[in-house]
Every structure is written in C-alpha cells, then in structure tokens.
Amino acid sequence: MLFDSTQVSANAGIVVEGITKRYGARTALDDVSLEVPPGTVLGLLGPNGSGKTTLVRILTTLIRPDRGRALVAGRDVVADAARVRRAIGLVGQHTAVDDYLSGRENLTLVARLLRMGRAAADARAGEALDAFGLSDAADAPVAGYSGGMRRRLDIAATLLTQPEVVFLDEPTTGLDPASRREVWTLVERLSAGGTTVLLTTQYLEEADRLADGVAVIDQGRLIATGTPGQLKRRLLGDTIRIRLADPARMHDAVDTLRAAVPAGGLDHDRESVDVRVPDGAAVLPDALRRLDGRGIAVTAAEIRRPDLDDVFLALTGHAPAGDDPTPDARPRAHGHQRSHA
Amino acid sequence: MSLSTPAPLSPAAAPSPAAPGPGPSPTAGPRPRPVRDALLLARRTYIHHLRVPSLIVFPLVTPMIFLLLFRYILGGSIVIPGVSYVDFLVPGIIVQSITFGATQTGVGLATDVGQGIADRFQALPISRSAVVAGRVLVDTARNLVLVGTVLVAGLVIGFRPDTGPAQLALAVGLATGFAFAFGWLSAFIGLNVRHAEAVHDAGFVWVIPLTFASSALVTVDSMPAAIRPLARLNPVTSVADAVRALLLGDPAGTATVHALLWIAALLAVFVPLAVRAYQKR
Numbered sequence: 059m060l061f062d063s064t065q066v067s068a069n070a071g072i073v074v075e076g077i078t079k080r081y082g083a084r085t086a087l088d089d090v091s092l093e094v095p096p097g098t099v100l101g102l103l104g105p106n107g108s109g110k111t112t113l114v115r116i117l118t119t120l121i122r123p124d125r126g127r128a129l130v131a132g133r134d135v136v137a138d139a140a141r142v143r144r145a146i147g148l149v150g151q152h153t154a155v156d157d158y159l160s161g162r163e164n165l166t167l168v169a170r171l172l173r174m175g176r177a178a179a180d181a182r183a184g185e186a187l188d189a190f191g192l193s194d195a196a197d198a199p200v201a202g203y204s205g206g207m208r209r210r211l212d213i214a215a216t217l218l219t220q221p222e223v224v225f226l227d228e229p230t231t232g233l234d235p236a237s238r239r240e241v242w243t244l245v246e247r248l249s250a251g252g253t254t255v256l257l258t259t260q261y262l263e264e265a266d267r268l269a270d271g272v273a274v275i276d277q278g279r280l281i282a283t284g285t286p287g288q289l290k291r292r293l294l295g296d297t298i299r300i301r302l303a304d305p306a307r308m309h310d311a312v313d314t315l316r317a318a319v320p321a322g323g324l325d326h327d328r329e330s331v332d333v334r335v336p337d338g339a340a341v342l343p344d345a346l347r348r349l350d351g352r353g354i355a356v357t358a359a360e361i362r363r364p365d366l367d368d369v370f371l372a373l374t375g376h377a378p379a380g381d382d383p384t385p386d387a388r389p390r391a392h393g394h395q396r397s398h399a
Numbered sequence: 400m401s402l403s404t405p406a407p408l409s410p411a412a413a414p415s416p417a418a419p420g421p422g423p424s425p426t427a428g429p430r431p432r433p434v435r436d437a438l439l440l441a442r443r444t445y446i447h448h449l450r451v452p453s454l455i456v457f458p459l460v461t462p463m464i465f466l467l468l469f470r471y472i473l474g475g476s477i478v479i480p481g482v483s484y485v486d487f488l489v490p491g492i493i494v495q496s497i498t499f500g501a502t503q504t505g506v507g508l509a510t511d512v513g514q515g516i517a518d519r520f521q522a523l524p525i526s527r528s529a530v531v532a533g534r535v536l537v538d539t540a541r542n543l544v545l546v547g548t549v550l551v552a553g554l555v556i557g558f559r560p561d562t563g564p565a566q567l568a569l570a571v572g573l574a575t576g577f578a579f580a581f582g583w584l585s586a587f588i589g590l591n592v593r594h595a596e597a598v599h600d601a602g603f604v605w606v607i608p609l610t611f612a613s614s615a616l617v618t619v620d621s622m623p624a625a626i627r628p629l630a631r632l633n634p635v636t637s638v639a640d641a642v643r644a645l646l647l648g649d650p651a652g653t654a655t656v657h658a659l660l661w662i663a664a665l666l667a668v669f670v671p672l673a674v675r676a677y678q679k680r
Contacts, residue, residue, distance in 0.1 A: 118522050143524040152515030156443060158450045163443075170439050171525050173432075199450065215519065 070145075070222040071096040071254050072117065076126035079112055079278075086112040088278040089126070094271070099245065099255040101265030101286070103369065104275035110258040111151055113275070114227045117256065118148045131222040131254075147221035151228050153212040157201040161192050161211050164200060168215045186214040206237030213244060223254045230264060242268060262369055266290070274373060282373050290364060292372055296338030297362040298345065301330040303355035311354050318345045330358075338362075433526035440520070440533030444507065448541065455541065458503065462496030462549050469616060470556050479618055482647070486560075489553035490643035491615035493574055494635055496549055497542040498610050501581035502602030504538045505589020508677070509598045512590070521678070528674045531590075535582035542578035546571055561648035570645035573658050577638045580665035583673045590676035615639045634661040 169179035644651035
C-alpha cells in the first residue's frame with residue numbers, strides 16, 4: 059500500500075466552526091461550519107469564486123480567518139499553525155513545482171525541507187518517482203513535463219511524508235481524462251489508508267465518485283451538506299432529453315411521455331422534451347418504444363446526469379453565481395499558466 | 400505509467416514520521432532551523448542561475464555598459480577635482496550595480512508567489528523567513544561576483560586603486576553588506592507589488608533616482624543646491640563614498656561608519672517587513 063495508516067490518530071479529522079473571512083467589502087466566507095470525520099473524504103463543491111480556495115487556504119494556515127476557529131488533525135490552525143503544517147499535505151490549485159529543477163530535485167528539496175537527511179531524502183525521492191511513474195523523466199527539467207506529469211509530481215511532493223490530512227484544491231482541473239482517473243485512484247488509496255481528505259471540485263461526478271460527504275458552497279456560504287446520494291436525491295436524478303423530427307407532433311409526444319413516466323417532471327420547448335426521472339436508463343427504452351408505437355419520429359435521445367448547475371438550481375434556485383474565471387481568494391500574477399495536460 | 404501498481408512508498412526507507420525526522424509530531428514541535436532552511440532554498444535559486452544563464456549574464460552586462468558609457472562617452476565632460484574620473488567612477492559603478500542587482504530579489508519572489516510554489520513552501524513546516532532569506536543570499540552572492548567583475552573591468556579601462564588588502568576586504572565587505580540589506584528592501588517591494596513584471600518596472604522607479612542622485616557617478620557638490628541635502632542623506636552616497644575612499648587610499652572612517660549605520664538600519668527595518676509581507680501576501 060502507498061500510505062501508512064498507523065499514524066492516523068483519533069482526532070485526525072477537520073472541524074470548522076463559524077469561519078468568516080472578508081476581503082475589503084467582499085465576504086469570501088460567511089460563518090462556515092463543517093466537520094470531516096477522521097479517515098473520510100469530503101468533497102467541497104462550488105463554482106469559481108465561491109470560497110472553496112479561501113477555506114482551503116485557511117485550513118492549511120496560509121491565511122488567517124477573521125472570525126471562527128478550525129481544528130485540523132486536532133490542532134488549531136491559528137494558535138498551533140506550526141504543528142498543523144507538520145500534519146497536512148496541500149495540493150494547490152496551481153501545480154507548485156519548480157520548472158527549472160528536475161523532478162528528482164523538486165522532490166529532494168521538499169524532502170530536505172521536511173528535515174530528512176541527504177541520504178533519506180534521496181531515497182524517498184527515488185521511491186516517490188517510481189510510485190508516481192516519473193522515473194523515466196526524473197532527471198529532466200520539469201519545464202518539459204506534461205500537465206499530468208506535473209500534477210503527479212506535485213502530488214508526490216505532498217505525500218513524501220504521510221500527512222494525516224490532505225487537501226486537494228481542484229486537483230483535476232485542466233487534466234486530461236486519463237490523468238484525472240489517476241488522481242481519483244490516488245485519492246481512493248489515500249482514503250483507504252485512513253488519511254482524511256478534503257477535496258474541492260467543480261464536478262459533481264468527482265464528488266460523487268470520491269467523497270463520503272459533500273458540502274456545497276455558494277458565495278461564501280455553505281448551502282448544503284450530506285452524502286452524495288442525499289444530494290442527488292434532492293435533484294430528482296437524471297434528465298432525459300428527446301428531440302423530435304417533427305415539432306408538430308410535440309403535443310402527442312408530451313401526452314405519450316406523461317403516460318410512460320407518470321412520476322417524472324416534464325418540460326418542453328418547440329423541438330425537444332425534457333423528462334426528469336430518478337433513473338434515466340431504466341425509463342428511456344420504454345419511452346422510446348411508446349413514441350415509436352405512436353409513429354413519432356425521434357432524431358436524438360440523451361440521458362443527462364445532474365451537474366453542478368443542476369445542484370445549484372435545485373439548492374438555490376439560481377445558476378452558479380461566480381462564473382468569472384478568476385480563482386478565488388486573491389489575484390494571481392498576470393501571465394501565469396494554468397497547468398494543462 | 401500507472402498508479403494502480405505503484406511501488407510502495409515505504410515509510411521504513413525514510414526516518415520514521417514519529418521520530419524527530421519528518422512527519423506529524425503532535426507533541427514536540429521541531430526546533431526551528433532557519434539557516435538550514437534558507438540554504439536549502441538558496442540552492443534552488445542557485446540552480447536556476449546555472450540553468451538560466453541570462454539570470455547572470457544581464458546583471459553582469461548592465462554595469463559594463465554603464466562603465467563604458469561614463470568612462471568614454473560622458474566622462475570627458477565630467478571633471479572631479481583632485482582625482483581622475485575613472486578612479487572616481489569605478490567604485491561608484493560597483494555600488495550602483497549592486498543596487499540594480501538587488502532588484503532581482505523582488506522580481507524572483509513575485510514570480511514564486513505568482514506560480515503558486517510559494518504556497519507549497521509556506522505550507523511546509525519551515526522557518527518563516529527561509530524563502531526570502533534563501534533568495535536574498537543567492538542574489539547577494541551574485542552581487543559579489545558582480546563587484547569582482549566591475550573591479551577587473553575597471554582595471555582594464557584604467558582604474559588605478561591605491562589600497563591595501565584590509566581596505567580592499569572592507570570595501571568588498573561593505574558592498575556585499577549593502578547588497579544583502581538592499582535585497583531585503585527589494586523583497587519587501589516585490590512582495591507588495593506582487594506582479595513580477597510590475598516589480599521589474601518598479602525597480603527602475605526607485606533605483607534610478609537613488610543611484611543618480613548620489614555620489615556614485617558625480618560629486619554631490621556638483622548638483623543643484625536643492626538636491627544636495629537629499630543626495631548626502633542617500634545611503635548609496637554613504638556606501639559609494641566609503642568604498643571609493645577605501646579603494647583610493649583616502650581617509651574612510653566617517654563614510655564607513657555612515658555606510659555601516661545605513662546597512663544596519665535597512666536590515667532592522669526591512670528584514671521583519673519582508674518576512675511579514677511574505678506571510679501576509
């Protein structure tokens with residue numbers, strides 16, 4: 059196994075109580091409270107600018123809250139910041155690796171800063187390079203790495219010691235699907251090893267796959283917490299969208315579908331019908347058969363899984379607000395490149 | 400590659416996390432080791448200089464251009480009583496160039512912050528001053544190379560110092576101390592301006608007036624009366640006067656004391672301010 063679980067103590071989770079953070083007139087976090095039990099994964103779900111990164115920065119001691127308090131691994135993030143830093147690992151929104159150093163040099167530097175001796179740091183860096191599939195490129199400058207490789211190196215640096223609590227701030231943003239699955243596998247391993255994980259994401263699918271609990275944040279406020287299943291039930295599941303060849307048959311189509319799915323929510327425009335049902339795959343074949351039986355031609359049919367927009371629509375009645383691409387918390391230097399795969 | 404079959408990152412290969420080594424240690428906080436941390440981070444910046452030669456080439460070329468401009472283009476019309484202009488000029492260029500060179504500290508730190516690597520370092524259990532100190536150390540070392548280069552170039556174009564080993568050592572020491580102190584000032588500015596390119600431009604805004612309204616290139620007496628008091632107060636003047644007197648065998652006591660006081664004052668103010676700016680950014 060990748061990670062040693064014996065270190066995890068009973069109080070290795072996260073407790074957040076009434077955290078508030080303001081930047082001038084803007085309230086980045088407004089009285090946020092939540093709890094992540096030890097060894098579980100919390101998915102913090104929200105759009106850009108909702109306060110996700112601000113909360114991660116407070117919990118990783120990078121900034122201080124204006125009000126409220128937070129314990130990470132049983133230690134106060136303000137009063138006991140030095141000890142919190144020894145218990146956590148942070149994978150930031152932007153890959154924090156040095157372009158001019160090789161992968162090996164990056165890891166050795168971090169290991170040495172973690173107080174390992176020269177030989178131990180070299181050995182540990184070598185192991186991490188192997189474990190993360192970076193051995194072939196170990197001695198090449200990171201500037202030539204792909205986005206996925208940079209992310210892996212970034213995560214490897216975070217996990218050089220066995221942190222009790224790991225924070226991943228949008229770890230899959232900008233990654234190709236294969237790299238994204240690798241990160242998922244990694245989070246699952248961390249969790250299986252007993253590490254507490256707080257993961258921020260914009261993707262409901264990601265939270266659904268990885269998280270034991272989900273917290274939804276919008277404009278600095280926590281608007282929902284629960285398990286992924288509870289959250290999805292509030293969304294009424296999937297949306298089936300059926301597009302008709304002939305808009306004139308819309309009236310017939312709506313009648314047919316209403317009969318086929320009496321419990322479903324139904325909505326239509328000129329050419330297509332949306333039916334909201336708990337499980338789209340179970341309903342779609344029958345719905346299509348009935349339409350066919352009435353001689354209504356269909357040009358397209360799709361099952362749409364709920365995404366973040368649907369979550370927000372269901373929870374708040376509005377679409378995600380912070381749609382600007384600026385990462386929350388603070389301005390970034392101009393010309394900075396997000397990592398791309 | 401695949402993460403599904405990773406070689407175990409065995410904790411046995413590293414010092415046990417519970418031991419004084421790395422890892423969570425809920426009871427005893429580790430002893431701070433600011434010097435070790437700073438040197439480790441200095442090594443990182445040092446490697447940058449090896450791999451990106453322009454980081455060293457341009458800071459070296461700039462003072463050469465100033466040296467040649469003032470020696471051969473402008474120097475003919477500058478008369479300093481009692482001394483040949485090239486002897487007056489070379490010590491001044493030394494101080495001017497380390498002042499310019501120090502601006503790179505701020506640019507480098509702003510770049511780190513912009514690229515997110517500053518977050519990685521700050522979330523590590525290292526000394527709070529280490530990131531800034533590491534960079535100031537490398538930039539000071541680079542400035543020391545600069546001092547040597549300007550001295551040698553000066554000899555080639557006619558600089559004739561009249562100095563002993565002790566005075567030479569003191570002159571280089573003062574220049575280095577000033578470079579170190581200015582590095583912290585530059586760090587403070589860089590961390591407050593933040594945007595790496597803006598930090599670079601801002602460097603010219605404060606460094607050009609500071610070095611030209613000083614005794615680095617001309618005497619203060621030759622300046623308009625309104626400027627003179629400011630130019631005399633200028634730390635660049637104190638350091639340039641001291642370095643010049645030490646290299647030309649003139650009485651250097653007062654100027655050296657002034658220069659040392661300036662270095663101490665800059666360090667006392669800007670070391671804490673820069674560290675604070677780094678943590679609060």
